[in-house]
């Protein structure tokens with residue numbers, strides 16, 4: 552598979568305008584997660600609470616739902632937001648303005664240049680299925696994000712799979728539609744392929760498949 556074009560990268564994030572962001576929590580995290588992807592959002596929220604630290608960057612922020620809901624053990628955590636889409640960054644930074652987040656507009660498929668301090672946790676929830684290419688191509692994001700991690704840091708998140716899972720009729724239709732539009736690129740995404748990319752870069756990994764969703768975490772200690 553060839554490296555993604557700029558147009559394909561653009562398609563994976565362009566849909567997140569202010570109208571889509573306004574209904575995203577209800578439609579995607581409410582309806583689609585429960586009835587189509589068969590992994591209710593509270594499963595992801597639990598993982599967020601399990602792994603989030605007080606020195607955290609969320610990558611592919613969308614509406615910032617999980618950041619807003621999760622429990623930090625400090626009243627004053629360091630939170631950073633990273634996304635290619637400025638609407639999503641704006642929406643989320645307003646939503647969690649109580650944490651005065653750092654904001655970084657970056658494409659995770661390109662090397663990430665940053666002079667800021669490294670992070671103890673990185674959340675990549677529902678990001679990978681939006682990135683073009685199969686895991687052997689988009690897995691490069693783990694190289695880029697690994698550079699932002701302190702030695703004891705964890706990277707965790709979830710992604711919707713299409714290969715090796717059994718989506719129901721509506722889920723299959725919607726996934727095919729999103730793949731045609733370039734909103735999703737997950738036709739060849741399987742838990743095995745994800746594991747291969749994580750194994751190549753981290754020593755301790757975990758993947759749990761719930762419905763069509765792989766919930767994963769990875770670290771190097």
Ligand SMILES: C[S@@+](CC[C@H](N)C(=O)[O-])C[C@H]1O[C@@H](n2cnc3c(N)ncnc32)[C@H](O)[C@@H]1O
Pocket residue numbers: 560563564565567580610611612613614615616617633634635636639657658659660675676677678681682
């Ligand atoms: C499906 S939303 C996920 C939102 C949120 N994390 C959640 O779990 O609900 C995907 C997010 O990834 C961002 N995104 C897509 N492609 C990206 C890229 N190449 N680099 C950085 N962010 C990207 C989109 O702009 C969007 O905010």
